[in-house]
Amino acid sequence: MSRLAERVGQTPFYALDRRRVTERVQAVRSVLPPGVSLYYAVKANPMPALLGHLAGLVDGMDVASGGELNAALNAGCPPSAICFAGPGKSEQELRQAVAAGALLHVESMRELSLLGALVRSWGLTGARRPRVALRVNPDFELRSAGMRMGGGAQVFGVDAEQVPAMLAAVASEGLCFEGFHVYAGSQILKAEVLVSALERTLAMLQGWASLCPSPVLSVNVGGGWGIPYHAGEGPLDTAAVGQALACAMQQMRQCWPQATMTVELGRYLVGEAGIYVCRVLERKVSRGQIFVVTDGGMHHHLAATGHFGQVIRRPFPVALAGASSEALPERVNVVGPLCTPMDMLAQHVELPRAEPGDFFVVFQSGAYGASASPQGFLSHPACAEVLL
Numbered sequence: 001m002s003r004l005a006e007r008v009g010q011t012p013f014y015a016l017d018r019r020r021v022t023e024r025v026q027a028v029r030s031v032l033p034p035g036v037s038l039y040y041a042v043k044a045n046p047m048p049a050l051l052g053h054l055a056g057l058v059d060g061m062d063v064a065s066g067g068e069l070n071a072a073l074n075a076g077c078p079p080s081a082i083c084f085a086g087p088g089k090s091e092q093e094l095r096q097a098v099a100a101g102a103l104l105h106v107e108s109m110r111e112l113s114l115l116g117a118l119v120r121s122w123g124l125t126g127a128r129r130p131r132v133a134l135r136v137n138p139d140f141e142l143r144s145a146g147m148r149m150g151g152g153a154q155v156f157g158v159d160a161e162q163v164p165a166m167l168a169a170v171a172s173e174g175l176c177f178e179g180f181h182v183y184a185g186s187q188i189l190k191a192e193v194l195v196s197a198l199e200r201t202l203a204m205l206q207g208w209a210s211l212c213p214s215p216v217l218s219v220n221v222g223g224g225w226g227i228p229y230h231a232g233e234g235p236l237d238t239a240a241v242g243q244a245l246a247c248a249m250q251q252m253r254q255c256w257p258q259a260t261m262t263v264e265l266g267r268y269l270v271g272e273a274g275i276y277v278c279r280v281l282e283r284k285v286s287r288g289q290i291f292v293v294t295d296g297g298m299h300h301h302l303a304a305t306g307h308f309g310q311v312i313r314r315p316f317p318v319a320l321a322g323a324s325s326e327a328l329p330e331r332v333n334v335v336g337p338l339c340t341p342m343d344m345l346a347q348h349v350e351l352p353r354a355e356p357g358d359f360f361v362v363f364q365s366g367a368y369g370a371s372a373s374p375q376g377f378l379s380h381p382a383c384a385e386v387l388l
């Protein structure tokens with residue numbers, strides 16, 4: 001670990017293993033049936049070197065801002081293989097996506113009107129028209145999803161009840177209709193949850209077949225494949241999800257013979273390929289409790305502190321690396337340097353007795369790390385990120 005730290009030149013840092021990313025993409029592809037494309041959700045980790053690596057491996061990228069759109073283009077992702085979702089797209093972002101030729105996942109009537117105005121003012125015809133898919137907030141909920149993003153009242157997508165009116169507007173605004181997008185949750189570890197969401201999604205979409213202005217070309221069934229973080233959690237049964245996708249493909253093609261499907265995975269592709277490494281500054285005892293104070297914390301790794309949408313705060317898998325890592329384990333809290341009790345990287349974990357200079361490692365840190373953390377909070381130095 002000290003050699004790696006020397007190579008990076010500082011702590012704290014994130015290190016991602018490109019080989020593990022490659023293997024993960026291959027493993028996912030091996031369970032996806034023909035006709036299902038694999039996209040990467042840039043939001044999970046937008047590190048430019050990682051995007052460059054992934055651009056050669058996946059079929060496309062899912063972006064959620066103008067900045068992510070540029071990052072995907074810079075990485076070499078073909079513009080036609082980029083889809084753009086997000087509940088608050090600015091007019092500028094819509095123009096940017098149309099000019100690039102990306103697929104827009106439309107989430108409101110306002111977006112449709114702005115796109116229609118663009119068709120008229122830019123005089124877009126034929127293949128140059130804005131490409132749109134409707135992002136639907138389904139009329140069912142995913143139970144047991146770590147972070148629910150579909151069903152009930154949501155800012156994401158348009159309610160299923162509004163879809164018929166939206167489809168009519170897609171046609172009247174002169175847009176190029178390509179299909180639907182449904183993303184109902186994140187960090188799902190139970191295959192049966194994904195499978196049932198898929199079945200219900202397909203049934204819902206097919207109910208609108210006669211209302212679509214043209215046959216559906218693609219259905220994006222979202223991401224949400226989870227990875228185990230905590231004791232007692234096991235890996236997702238991806239083979240079962242693959243089988244369900246094969247059934248869904250068959251069912252979809254009865255209705256739309258030309259259509260393809262897309263899964264857009266973030267966490268699942270990169271989460272397990274990354275570690276976060278910081279250095280122990282001191283070991284402090286306060287009224288019987290041991291605090292291991294490090295130079296890293298929630299400003300770099302909000303998720304490890306349990307404040308990134310988690311309902312229950314439980315420690316990530318962690319380890320201590322250093323001269324004293326042979327020492328007897330003791331129960332400690334590992335904290336960062338920020339002046340807030342929220343800055344706790346691991347609570348009540350067993351670690352060998354830590355000494356200043358030891359390295360503290362957080363595993364499962366390749367997704368929702370640096371870019372999903374409040375780096376400016378308390379003005380500590382930024383962390384480094386490397387792809388090895």
Ligand SMILES: *Cc1c(COP(=O)(O)O)cnc(C)c1O
Pocket residue numbers: 041043044062064085183185186187222223224225264265266267268367
């Ligand atoms: C965040 C997001 C994803 C990725 O979710 P993961 O749980 O990381 O797979 C995919 N699609 C959309 C629209 C998203 O917002």
